Amino acid sequence: MMQKLFQEVRAYFGSSEPYPDFYQQYAEQDFSKNLRLPFEEITCTVFDTETTGLDAGKDKILSIGAIQLKGNELFVGKSLSILVRQKQDFKIAAIHGIIRNEEDGMEQSEAIRQFLEFIGTSVLIGHHVDFDIAMINAALKGMQAGPLKNQKIDTAHLAARLNSSPDALPQAGQFSLDVLCKQYGLVTKARHTADGDAYLTAILFLHLRHRLRERGVHSLQALTQKKRRLL
Amino acid sequence: MKNEIVHRVYDFLKDYPPFTLLTPADLMSLSAQVVVRFIPKNQLLFSIGENPGSYFYVVHTGAIHLSQEDGSLVDQCDEGDVFGLRPLLAKSPYLLRAEAAENTLLYAIPTATFSPLLAQNPAISTYLISNFAAGIGAMYHASGAEVSDAALPASDYLTELLPLPTDRRKPVTGTPELSIRQAAQRMAQEGVGSLLICNENNFPVGILTDKDLRNKVVGGNIRMEQPVTDLMSSPVLCVREGLALAQLQLMMMKNKIRHLAITQDGTPDSAVLGVISEHDLVIQQTQNPAVFSKEINRKSSTVADLRRIREQIDGLMERYLQQEVSIPLVLEIVSELNDQIIQKCVTQAAEEAGYSEAAHGTFCWLALGSEGRQEQILRTDQDSALVYEPVEDDAKTKEVYLNLAKKTVDYLHEVGFDYCPANMMASNSDWCQTLTNWKHTFRKWIHQPGETEVLMTTIFFDFRAIYGDKSLAEALSAHIIACLARDEVYLHMLARNAVQNPPPLSFFRNFIVEKNGDHQHEFDIKARAMMPLADAARLLLLAHKHMPPPSTLRRFEKLKELEPQHAELYQLAADAYEILVRLRALNGQRNKDSGRYFNPDELDKMMRLSLRNSFQPIAEIQKLIKIRFQLTGILA
Numbered sequence: 001m002m003q004k005l006f007q008e009v010r011a012y013f014g015s016s017e018p019y020p021d022f023y024q025q026y027a028e029q030d031f032s033k034n035l036r037l038p039f040e041e042i043t044c045t046v047f048d049t050e051t052t053g054l055d056a057g058k059d060k061i062l063s064i065g066a067i068q069l070k071g072n073e074l075f076v077g078k079s080l081s082i083l084v085r086q087k088q089d090f091k092i093a094a095i096h097g098i099i100r101n102e103e104d105g106m107e108q109s110e111a112i113r114q115f116l117e118f119i120g121t122s123v124l125i126g127h128h129v130d131f132d133i134a135m136i137n138a139a140l141k142g143m144q145a146g147p148l149k150n151q152k153i154d155t156a157h158l159a160a161r162l163n164s165s166p167d168a169l170p171q172a173g174q175f176s177l178d179v180l181c182k183q184y185g186l187v188t189k190a191r192h193t194a195d196g197d198a199y200l201t202a203i204l205f206l207h208l209r210h211r212l213r214e215r216g217v218h219s220l221q222a223l224t225q226k227k228r229r230l231l
Numbered sequence: 232m233k234n235e236i237v238h239r240v241y242d243f244l245k246d247y248p249p250f251t252l253l254t255p256a257d258l259m260s261l262s263a264q265v266v267v268r269f270i271p272k273n274q275l276l277f278s279i280g281e282n283p284g285s286y287f288y289v290v291h292t293g294a295i296h297l298s299q300e301d302g303s304l305v306d307q308c309d310e311g312d313v314f315g316l317r318p319l320l321a322k323s324p325y326l327l328r329a330e331a332a333e334n335t336l337l338y339a340i341p342t343a344t345f346s347p348l349l350a351q352n353p354a355i356s357t358y359l360i361s362n363f364a365a366g367i368g369a370m371y372h373a374s375g376a377e378v379s380d381a382a383l384p385a386s387d388y389l390t391e392l393l394p395l396p397t398d399r400r401k402p403v404t405g406t407p408e409l410s411i412r413q414a415a416q417r418m419a420q421e422g423v424g425s426l427l428i429c430n431e432n433n434f435p436v437g438i439l440t441d442k443d444l445r446n447k448v449v450g451g452n453i454r455m456e457q458p459v460t461d462l463m464s465s466p467v468l469c470v471r472e473g474l475a476l477a478q479l480q481l482m483m484m485k486n487k488i489r490h491l492a493i494t495q496d497g498t499p500d501s502a503v504l505g506v507i508s509e510h511d512l513v514i515q516q517t518q519n520p521a522v523f524s525k526e527i528n529r530k531s532s533t534v535a536d537l538r539r540i541r542e543q544i545d546g547l548m549e550r551y552l553q554q555e556v557s558i559p560l561v562l563e564i565v566s567e568l569n570d571q572i573i574q575k576c577v578t579q580a581a582e583e584a585g586y587s588e589a590a591h592g593t594f595c596w597l598a599l600g601s602e603g604r605q606e607q608i609l610r611t612d613q614d615s616a617l618v619y620e621p622v623e624d625d626a627k628t629k630e631v632y633l634n635l636a637k638k639t640v641d642y643l644h645e646v647g648f649d650y651c652p653a654n655m656m657a658s659n660s661d662w663c664q665t666l667t668n669w670k671h672t673f674r675k676w677i678h679q680p681g682e683t684e685v686l687m688t689t690i691f692f693d694f695r696a697i698y699g700d701k702s703l704a705e706a707l708s709a710h711i712i713a714c715l716a717r718d719e720v721y722l723h724m725l726a727r728n729a730v731q732n733p734p735p736l737s738f739f740r741n742f743i744v745e746k747n748g749d750h751q752h753e754f755d756i757k758a759r760a761m762m763p764l765a766d767a768a769r770l771l772l773l774a775h776k777h778m779p780p781p782s783t784l785r786r787f788e789k790l791k792e793l794e795p796q797h798a799e800l801y802q803l804a805a806d807a808y809e810i811l812v813r814l815r816a817l818n819g820q821r822n823k824d825s826g827r828y829f830n831p832d833e834l835d836k837m838m839r840l841s842l843r844n845s846f847q848p849i850a851e852i853q854k855l856i857k858i859r860f861q862l863t864g865i866l867a
Contacts, residue, residue, distance in 0.1 A: 065235065065236070067236055072268055072269040072270070072271075073266050073267065073268050073269075073339075074266065074267035074268075075266055075267075076236055076237055076240055076262065076263060076264065076265045076266065076267065077263055077264045077265075077266075079234060079236045079237065081233070081234040081235060081236065185292070193235045195234060195235040195236050196235040196236070196239070198236070199235070199236045199239060202267075203267070203269075203336065206269035206336075207269070207334065210269065210271045210334065
C-alpha cells in the first residue's frame with residue numbers, strides 16, 4: 001500500500017519508472033531513528049569499495065568490503081566481502097595487482113542488492129566515504145534505483161578535525177589512510193583490498209572516535225559534521 | 232571470495248597458543264566469530280566478582296593490566312596474551328580486575344564457539360589445564376610493583392598438578408531424614424555452603440548447596456518442611472583422595488558442578504572423607520607452567536631470559552618428580568615448554584637469516600631422537616633436522632636455511648642445550664635438506680640398509696614437527712610408510728638391532744655393569760633398559776606400517792590397540808618404561824648429569840626392585856620380536 005503510494009507520488013514528481021522493489025524496501029526503512037539514539041547504540045557499517053578509477057561517472061566497482069561496528073566493537077561475524085564481476089581490464093590488474101578471471105565474482109546488480117541488505121539503516125563510515133557512496137549511487141542509478149539514504153561519517157574528516165593546528169592548510173596526502181594508520185600505529189599489510197581497507201578504516205575510526213570523545217564529541221550529529229572547527 | 236577480514240583475524244591468532252593447537256579449518260570458523268573491541272586507556276574491562284560474559288580475550292595491540300582488589304598488579308597482558316578464559320569455563324566470577332594500560336584492541340573470542348573445539352581436542356585441554364593459573368592470576372605480589380617472574384620463589388611453582396592437601400576439616404554432613412529447614416539451619420550454624428547427605432554407613436547419597444536453596448526454595452517451588460531428599464542433588468560425584476587440582480577442576484567443569492565428595496574408594500559406595508568446592512580449588516591455585524610459557528613467548532624475551540627460564544623449568548621438573556606427578560603429564564609439559572623455546576629461537580633465527588616464505592618457500596623444524604619422542608625430562612644435547620620446500624632449489628636458498636639453522640642451534644646452545652657431539656643437527660648441511668632430498672635419503676636407508684643406516688633411522692624416524700609447515704613432516708611420514716611397503720630387509724635389520732641388548736639376567740649386585748670406559752662398573756639404564764623398549768615399540772609399529780606417534784608410552788598404547796592379544800605385555804612394557812624414565816630423571820637430578828649411569832651400590836631397595844621388575848617385559852618383548860622376525864637363526 002505504502003509502496004504503491006510512494007511510487008505514485010514519485011511518478012507525479014516526474015520520474016517515469018517506479019523504483020525496483022529491493023530499493024523500495026530499502027528506502028522505506030526508518031533512517032531517522034539513529035538520530036534519537038546515543039552513539040553507543042547505533043549500528044554502523046564501515047565499508048570500502050575498490051574501483052577501476054576515481055571517476056564515479058565512468059569507473060566501475062570491482063569489490064566491496066564492509067564490517068559492522070557498534071560502540072567500541074567490530075563484528076567479524078558480520079562482515080561482507082564481495083567481488084564484483086566486471087569486464088577484464090589490463091590496467092586494473094596493473095594497479096591493484098589483482099589477477100582475476102572475467103567470470104569471477106557476482107553481477108554488480110546482485111552485489112548492490114546484497115550491500116543494501118547488509119547495511120540496512122546503519123550509519124555508513126568510510127575513508128573519503130563520499131566517493132564510495134557516489135560509486136554505489138552510480139551503480140544504483142544504473143539499476144533505475146534512487147541513492148543511498150544512510151547517514152555517513154568520513155574518517156578523513158574526523159582526522160582533519162583532530163589535526164592539532166586547524167588553521168594550517170592540510171597538505172596533500174596528510175589524511176590518507178596510509179598516513180593515518182601509521183600515525184595510529186596500525187599495521188597496513190594487504191592494502192588495496194576493499195575488505196582489508198574497510199577493516200583498517202574501522203580500527204582507525206575506533207581510535208579517532210576515542211580521541212574525539214576525549215574532546216567532548218559524543219553524538220552522531222557531532223561526528224557527521226563536516227566542517228573543521230576549533231575543538 | 233576469501234574474506235580478508237576473517238583472514239586477518241586468523242593470521243593473528245594462528246601464532247598464539249591455544250589457537251596454535253586448532254586445525255586451520257576450526258581456527259578459521261572461530262576467527263569468523265571474533266568481535267574486535269577497542270578499550271581506551273584506563274578503562275575498566277571487568278572487575279572482581281563480576282560474572283564473565285560469553286567472551287574471553289586475546290590482546291591484539293596495547294596492554295591490559297590484571298590486578299587484585301588492593302590494586303597490586305598481578306600481570307600485564309601484551310600482544311597475543313589470552314585472559315579471562317578460566318572464569319568462563321569454570322563459570323565463576325572474575326578474581327581480578329582488568330584495565331587497559333594503554334589504548335588497546337582486543338579480540339573477544341566467543342566461548343560458545345570455542346568450547347566444542349576444546350572438547351574435541353585434548354591437546355587444548357592439556358594446554359589450558361597447565362595454564363589456568365594465568366587466568367586467575369596466581370602470582371600474588373604484595374608490593375604491587377611490576378611483576379618480575381625471576382623473583383618468584385621456585386618452590387611456588389606448580390600446585391596445579393600437586394595433589395590437594397588432605398588435612399581439610401571434617402565435612403559437614405546430615406541424614407536423609409532432615410527437613411529442608413533443618414538442613415538449611417545446619418548449614419547456617421556451621422557456616423558452610425554445602426551439606427552432604429549421608430546414609431547410616433556414612434556413604435554420600437546426595438548434596439545440598441546454597442544454590443539449591445536459593446534457586447528452588449526461594450523460588451517458591453518447594454516448601455521448607457519437605458524432606459531434604461526432595462531438594463538435594465543425587466548422586467554425588469565422588470573422587471578418591473590425592474587427585475591433582477587440575478584434574479578436579481576439569482571434572483567440575485565437565486560436569487558443570489561446584490562440589491565433589493572425596494570418599495574412601497572414590498565411589499559413592501564408601502565413606503565420606505571430605506568435600507571439595509570450586510572455591511577450595513581457587514584458593515589452592517598458585518603457580519604453574521603457564522608462567523614459563525608466557526615468559527618464553529613474550530616478545531621481549533632474550534636468549535638470556537630463555538636460559539634462565541630453562542633453568543627454572545629444571546627446578547619445576549624436580550618438584551614434579553618429588554611429588555610423583557604422573558610421568559606422561561610431566562613429559563607432556565616439559566616437551567611443550569621445550570618446543571616453545573625452540574619455536575622462539577627458530578622465529579628469531581628466521582628473521583635474522585632473512586628468511587621469507589615468498590622467496591624461500593616453507594620449511595619445518597624437526598626434533599629427532601628422544602626430543603622427537605617427547606621424552607626429555609632432563610636436558611640432553613640437541614638433535615634436529617630441517618626439511619624445506621624451496622621456491623627455487625638453488626644454493627642461495629640452501630644458504631638461507633643453513634644460516635637459519637646455525638643461528639637456531641647457536642641460540643639453543645646459549646639457552647643450555649648442548650651441541651650434538653655427532654653433529655646431528657639442522658645446521659649440518661646433510662640434515663638441512665629439501666623434501667625431495669629427504670625422501671631420497673629415507674628411501675635409501677630403508678632399501679639399502681647397512682648397520683649405520685639402521686642406526687640413523689632409529690634416530691631420524693623419531694622426528695617430530697616443532698615449527699613451520701607441518702605438512703612437510705606429514706609428507707615424510709607418508710613416504711616412510713610407502714617405502715616400507717616394498718621393504719624386504721630393513722625391518723629385519725631393525726629387529727636385529729632392537730634385540731642386540733638383552734636385559735640383565737640377574738638382579739641386586741649382579742647387574743650387568745659396563746666393563747670398559749669411563750663408566751666402568753656402572754649400570755647403563757639407557758642402553759640396557761630404555762633403548763631396548765623404545766627400539767621395540769618403534770619397530771613393532773613400523774612393521775604394522777604405522778608411523779609411530781611421539782613417545783614410547785603412546786606407542787605401546789597404539790600397539791595394545793593393534794594387537795589386543797598382546798595388550799598385557801605392552802601395558803607391562805609401558806609401565807616399565809615409565810618407571811625407567813622416572814628413575815633416570817631422579818638419578819640425573821641427584822648426580823647433576825644425564826642420569827644415564829647408575830652405581831648399583833647407590834641404589835636403594837625400592838629402586839632396585841623397580842628396575843628388576845622392568846627387566847621382565849624387556850625380555851618378553853625381545854622374545855616376541857625374535858619369533859616374529861624369525862631372528863633366532865640369525866642370532867644363534
